[in-house]
Amino acid sequence: MAVCSTTTLSIGGSVFSGQLRHWEPNESKLFQKPRSRFRWLCLNDLHLLRFRTKTLNFNPRGSLLPSLYAYGKEADDAFLSKVNEDTDEMFDDLMKKYGEVVFRKNELAVEMAKVASDVKAADIRVLFVKPLVYWSRFFIIATAFSRPQIDAIGSRIRDLAEKKYGKVPSGDAKPNSWTLLDFGDVVVHIFLPQQRAFYNLEEFYGNATLIELPSETQPPFHT
Amino acid sequence: MIQPQTHLNVADNSGARELMCIRVIGASNRRYAHIGDVIVAVIKEAVPNTPLERSEVIKAEIVRTRKELKRDNGMIIRYDDNVAVIIDQEGNPKGTRIFGAIARELRQLNFTKIVSLAPEVL
Numbered sequence: 001m002a003v004c005s006t007t008t009l010s011i012g013g014s015v016f017s018g019q020l021r022h023w024e025p026n027e028s029k030l031f032q033k034p035r036s037r038f039r040w041l042c043l044n045d046l047h048l049l050r051f052r053t054k055t056l057n058f059n060p061r062g063s064l065l066p067s068l069y070a071y072g073k074e075a076d077d078a079f080l081s082k083v084n085e086d087t088d089e090m091f092d093d094l095m096k097k098y099g100e101v102v103f104r105k106n107e108l109a110v111e112m113a114k115v116a117s118d119v120k121a122a123d124i125r126v127l128f129v130k131p132l133v134y135w136s137r138f139f140i141i142a143t144a145f146s147r148p149q150i151d152a153i154g155s156r157i158r159d160l161a162e163k164k165y166g167k168v169p170s171g172d173a174k175p176n177s178w179t180l181l182d183f184g185d186v187v188v189h190i191f192l193p194q195q196r197a198f199y200n201l202e203e204f205y206g207n208a209t210l211i212e213l214p215s216e217t218q219p220p221f222h223t
Numbered sequence: 224m225i226q227p228q229t230h231l232n233v234a235d236n237s238g239a240r241e242l243m244c245i246r247v248i249g250a251s252n253r254r255y256a257h258i259g260d261v262i263v264a265v266i267k268e269a270v271p272n273t274p275l276e277r278s279e280v281i282k283a284e285i286v287r288t289r290k291e292l293k294r295d296n297g298m299i300i301r302y303d304d305n306v307a308v309i310i311d312q313e314g315n316p317k318g319t320r321i322f323g324a325i326a327r328e329l330r331q332l333n334f335t336k337i338v339s340l341a342p343e344v345l
Contacts, residue, residue: 135327135344170333176313182335189339199319204340 108165109138109186112157113213116142119153127208137185143196150190151175224290225256231305234286235318238273239266258285258292259332283307286325308337
C-alpha cells in the first residue's frame, strides 16, 4: 500500500515543497520510481544546502508525470538509496562524474576491528559507507556471543578511542543485544548472532565497499 | 506535538500499522511529545500474521510529526503525518527496515540505530 505525503521545507523564509513517496517492499514494480533525494554539501566548512526533490507522481490514468523540482540547479543525482534496483546505474553515473571514490584509510576503524578480534569477536566487517550515507564514513559490524563479551568489546574500543584519538562515543552504555558506539565518522555495531541475522545490516548496506583487514582479522567469507 | 489519544502511523515493518499514544515518557506531567521522544502506545491496527497484534501496549519513538522541527540554522522541517517507529525495552527497533525520511536530530538523541536503518536522513 503506498503512502503519499508532502514534506514542506522552509529555509530562511522561502518555502519549498515536494511530494515524498514512501515505497514499501511489497509494492508492485509499477510503483518503484518515485523517490525523493536530498543532499547536503559541505564546502570549506560552509554548509551549502542543495536541495533537489525529484519525484515522479503516479497519475491514476497510468502515465508518469514529469518530475517536480523544488529547487533544481544541479543535474546530478543526489542521495543513493541503499537497496534499490537502479543503484547500479546510479553508481555508474556517479563514477563517471566523480571518478573513483578515494578514501584515506581510516586507522581508527582498522584498529578497532583489530581490538574486536583480540576479544574473539566473530565475523568482523568494516564497511566504507561514505558514498551511501552522509553522516558517517565507516561502519564496523561484529558479532559477540554473550553480553559480557559485548561489554568487553565495547569497553576496549572505548578505551582505545579515548587514549589514542581522544574520541568519546555516544551510544549504548549498557550492553545490549545490539550495542552501538557512535564515534562520528565511525559507527560500531556489536550484535548477538540472532540479532545480526534479524537486522541484516550487511544486506542493507550491500553497496558499501568492504575494507580488507589484515590477515589475522580476516573474517571467514560466507555469503 | 503528540499527546495521549493521538493516532500515529508506523514507519517500519514490525507489523503494526497504526498506534495510539497513551503516555509521553519523560517528566511526570509532560504534555507533548516531539520528534525524538519515546511514547507508550497501543496498537490500533496491525498487519495479520505478524508478532505484533492489535491492542498490544508497546513503546515507540517518534520520527516524523506535523508540528515543525526547528533547527538552529533557521531550517524548519514539517512532515505531512505523525509517524513513529516501534522499539523494545532496550531501545532496539522491533522492525528490520524503516520507511521514509528521518531527521538527523535522532542521532544526537542516541537513536543512531534507527538512523542507520533509515533509507534517507534529512
